[in-house]
Amino acid sequence: MQHFVVVGAGQAGLSLVAKLRTEGFEGKITLVGAEDEPPYQRPPLSKAYLLGEMVKDRLYLRPESFYADQGIDLKLGMTASALDCKAKTVTLSSGEVLEYDALALTTGSEPRRLPAAIGGDLGSVITVRDLNDADAMAPYFIEGKSALVIGGGYIGLEAAAVAAKRGVKATLVEMADRILQRVACRETSDYFRALHTSYGVDIAEGVGLDRLDGDGHVQTAKLTDGRNIDVDFVIVGVGIEPRTKLAESGGLEIENGIKTDEFSRTSDPSVWAAGDCASCPVNGTQIRIESVGNAIDQAEVAAHNMMGKGVAYVPKPWFWSDQYDCKLQIAGLNIGYNTVVVRAGDDGALSHWYYAGDTLLAVDAMNDPRNYMIGKRLIEAGKSPAPSTIADPETDMKALLKA
Structure with missing residues (x-):
């Protein structure tokens, strides 16, 4: 019996194993996830979940019974520490070694963090990426508190919106000349700057963080324009990095993430990749598309091709953001x-x-x-x-x- 292993139990991983079953794969499937929770939605973490408008169970992409019903061996709370493409094995943090006939890497991404040298390791300095992050943030969103949001991309703006709706005094700093500069036109930046300002968010563009200070927990922030502000907590939204360490351990080619071809196959013919960790060819350039839609579509193409169907991936990017x-x-x-x-x-x-x-x-x-x-x-x-x-x-x- 063939054994397909999928490392990474996020949106892409779940989409891939589900598609394998709906397309008629009858072999063994193992899905490995680093978190203790089954696959769940991430976009609501910085929106409805953080606002208390969505309970945890509603985050789950499938009911827990789905995995047993579909014959999917779901291994939670484990990471994959080594990949041997020659031997076709993946070693887990538990010490277990999984042999595979085909492997998919859907390891996702991780948020960039502030250096410890400028106070990034102080308490109450939070990134927004997973359920633990959202749960850690929730107690701080209390009326009258003060927050510094670092980064004017969509994650930072969404967090600032939640803060403002909860009565938190929010200051958002963006080192670039304008918010959303990397991802949107000036007109879109202008729209969201006006929206956030109307809700009382203080937006400082062309301004960075010099350092954070505090006794164990952050208390003050010094900005590059010379301002010192008192803060109760800090939200860091300065982008993400693809998780490629496992792929690198197996000698896979890396180019702006795990490099894949138009069939979502990596440089090893028995290994595929999908989601935030993977780059795909678009007009001669390897790009990563950080979105739910891409995670689903790319993973489903990988599932088809793990079964030998030769389906090309043609990205049809779409995104969304809820603010106020x-x-x-x-x-x-x-x-x-x-x-x-x-x-x-x-x-x-x-x-x-x-x-x-x-x-x-x-x-x-x-x-x-x-x-x-x-x-x-x-x-x-x-x-x-x-x-x-x-x-x-x-x-x-x-x-x-x-x-």
């Missing part, structure tokens, strides 16, 4: 854009359309699900309405799908 009463939905990749078209919708809805010349690349939609879906479908179909057409308020957007 705004739902941001993103379709496509805005890499290489040189023009942004702004389209206003009804009741404050707004969308930003990214173009490279006359080619539509991506859409940011704020409380505008209709134009988000239209933009997503246009991008996936390879259709690019003229920028002037999108800018024209009289344009029948739905008709563009039939053109």
